[in-house]
Amino acid sequence: MIRRRSTPWIHKWSRPIIAAIAGCGALVTGYLTIEKLTGGSAACVAQAGTKGCNDVLSSAWGTVFGQPLALFGFLAYISMVILALAPLVLKSEDNNQRKQIENLTWLLLLVGAIAMSVFSGYLMYVLAFQIKALCPYCLASALFSLSLLVLTILGRTWEDIGQILFIALIVGMVTLLGTLGVYAGVNQSGTISGSTGGQERITFTPSPTETPNPEFGWEITTTSGESEIALAKHLVKIGAKEYVAYWCPHCHEQKLIFGKEAYQIINDNIKVECAGDSPKGKPELCQAAKIQAFPTWIINGQTYSGVQNLTELAKITGYTGPTNFKYFK
Incomplete structure (x- = not known):
């Protein structure tokens, strides 16, 4: 009698866990977006002599294309939730179609997780060496992004490890170059050139x-x-x-x-x-x-x-x- 190989628990629960973590990220970034758009202040008490969350939100790096950076983070996390749950919600009777949906969403999850992790890494550098602030929300978001990447890699059996490395290299380079391009107007002193009317x-x-x-x-x-x-x-x-x-x-x-x-x-x-x-x-x-x-x-x-x-x-x-x-x- 041939015994079927059991499915690792991480493969069974990876998508719900990814959706849950991305949901937490969406809550954090959604809250920060609302506070920024309404002119409020994030619930983050800064100690004397230490910059905090509101310093980050109001910094030159806190706005992209005229919109709060947190808004783009919110959209990214929501996308990860949708990609993680799509195959579980769209249950097709056609095995081939179901497998295609799973493979496509896994690939997009991998791309999204790599891009978010690279971007979060850049923001951690800015947080530590440029703004020099302590922001629990930013640290939590970076941890969420890294967790999504780990779960995406371990959450299924990838037939070709080389494929992961190739995608990581391409997506990582594109994300990093794009990030540097977006923030090209912010120099090391934090002054925005051009768009601030000489401020x-x-x-x-x-x-x-x-x-x-x-x-x-x-x-x-x-x-x-x-x-x-x-x-x-x-x-x-x-x-x-x-x-x-x-x-x-x-x-x-x-x-x-x-x-x-x-x-x-x-x-x-x-x-x-x-x-x-x-x-x-x-x-x-x-x-x-x-x-x-x-x-x-x-x-x-x-x-x-x-x-x-x-x-x-x-x-x-x-x-x-x-x-x-x-x-x-």
Whole structure:
């Protein structure tokens, strides 16, 4: 009697597991997309002196073709879900047709997983060496992509290992070249050339020997234009509040984006200092407002954590004045 060879469990469950992991990736990227499009802030508290998720979302690498990068990640994960479940849903009575669908979807899953893994690898490099931020969502997405690749390779019996290596080489090279092409306008300092209307990118890393003054933090070295001053006055008019700590580098980045003259208006009218050791500190107001990160804006009853680009502040406050802002993050 000939005993049939049993099917490895990973081959039986690979497609549902791939769909589940891709579904988790879709939830993460979908959430980030909504937050970006609605002007909100991702639930990610950055420690003092450490850049977080919102810094990544608002960075030059966080937008592709005018749309949030997370949106493209969401579409990629949804595609992986569809490819993984398609043969399980489209049950054909024709064995040849069913086998063709399985082979085609496995091939597309492999291509998608390789492309996503290569792109995630590039983003991890950017995260570590360019933006220098800690983003749990980004790390989770990279882990999801790598898991999809491993499951795609181990989830079935590939008749030709050379085929996998060839596809990996071609898809990997195309993805990497395409990625470098998309981000060709972003140089190592993070400045976008051409598409930002001459805006200057603001980054701030405090020197270990330069201690912030408890009264005002670090000196503001940028100057304001007409647009920055007009927006600052608008924020005062609508009763916005900015909660800061003098020792917070992100708070200083927000100051630099406004410039010295415009931020003086904010400082005199709507800024709330949360550090208890500052002469201007009002920690009780910050506790009452349930502030958990710096800077935090409260505008029309809504909370916005992290450094906000002036275009975002203009959009969420209904500002209609001049918008030729000089700086961005």
